[in-house]
Amino acid sequence: MNTIGPYLVQKPTILDIPSPGPTTAHACTLCSRFFVSQSALYSHFRFSTQHEWCEKCSRVFVPTAARDAHFRESSRHNICPTCGRLQDFDTPAELARHLEEFHFCCTSCSPYVYHDSPEELRRHDVAQHNLCIKCGDYFGNANNLLMHQQRHQPRTMRCYGCDHTFKSFSGMLIHLESGACASQMTEDQIDALAHRCYQSRKYVLRGLDGGEGWMYKCPTCYREFMKLSALYQHAEDVMDCGHGCLDKLQVWIAKCV
Structure with missing residues (x-):
């Protein structure tokens, strides 16, 4: 009492x-x-x-x-520090939603960061908190956001050998390596094209079985892969691992398929 x-x-x-x-x-x-x-x-x-x-x-x-x-x-109350009127929100989440919607405030920053418009707040969230503007989800780092955004990519990559479309070059390579393409391209042929490209020394390693087949490496971080499609998936997922030699290899494959 x-x-x-x-x-x-x-x-x-x-x-x-x-x-x-x-x-x-x-x-x-x-x-x-x-x-x-x-x-x-x-x-x-x-x-x-x-x-x-x-x-x-x-x-x-x-x-x-x-x-x-x-x-x-009192810590038991959720009062807007910006409004002139005293309004106690039922939960901290409701207060945070109010600050975002009415005051364009980022409550994830400490101290809070206020903006002049919802567009400015969104740009801040994208740059500082890895916001996906397509679905509104946040990610722990830029690489995770980049990987997630591939889900939203349209199928604009047309297969070099048929009419199938894909979201990425690595997706098309998986299709070619599987042998399902109407062009009848195979994984061995893709490996041979990758080896013949003049940039091959930057991304190709000899296989562990005495030279039969090829093992690939990332030209930036040197991580190794057994398939060319896996190398390109890695380059697409990891922002810092893009490399000009892989772009040139993509052009080379387009000319040869």
Whole structure:
């Protein structure tokens, strides 16, 4: 009961209503009124014009400024620091949504970063928090965002040997390596083309089986791959691993298929 503040008194008393014996009366010292139960006292605090009531904390305040200071200082309340009016949101998530929608505020930054428009906030989220503008998801780093964005890519890569379309060059290579293309291109033929390209020393390694077949390496990080399609998937997924020799190999394959 001591959370209500200094305006409550509890004391044994004989009430003017029939009862088995002495009971406890609850008094509001601000109004000099007694109540037979805590619920009756709380109801009085809610509706009286003589004082201010905080429902969330079950506390009464005098004057209004004291309640407003409580709202701003208490961690149990979610007060907008920007609005002129005092509005207590039910949850921190609702407050964060309000700050974003009405004040263009990034609550992920500490301290908060305010912007002049929703477009400026979106550009900030893309640059600083790896926001995918297609679906609204956030990612831990730029590479994860880049990998995710491939899901949204249209099928604009037309197969060099048939009319099938793909989202990426690596997807088309998987198709060619599988032997399912109408051009009847095979994985061995793709490997041979990659070897004959004048840039091959930058991305081709001898296989571990005495030279039969080829193993590929990333020309940037030197990670090794058994298939050319896997090398290109890696280059497409890892932002820092793009390399001009792979672009030249792609042009070379387009001419030869």
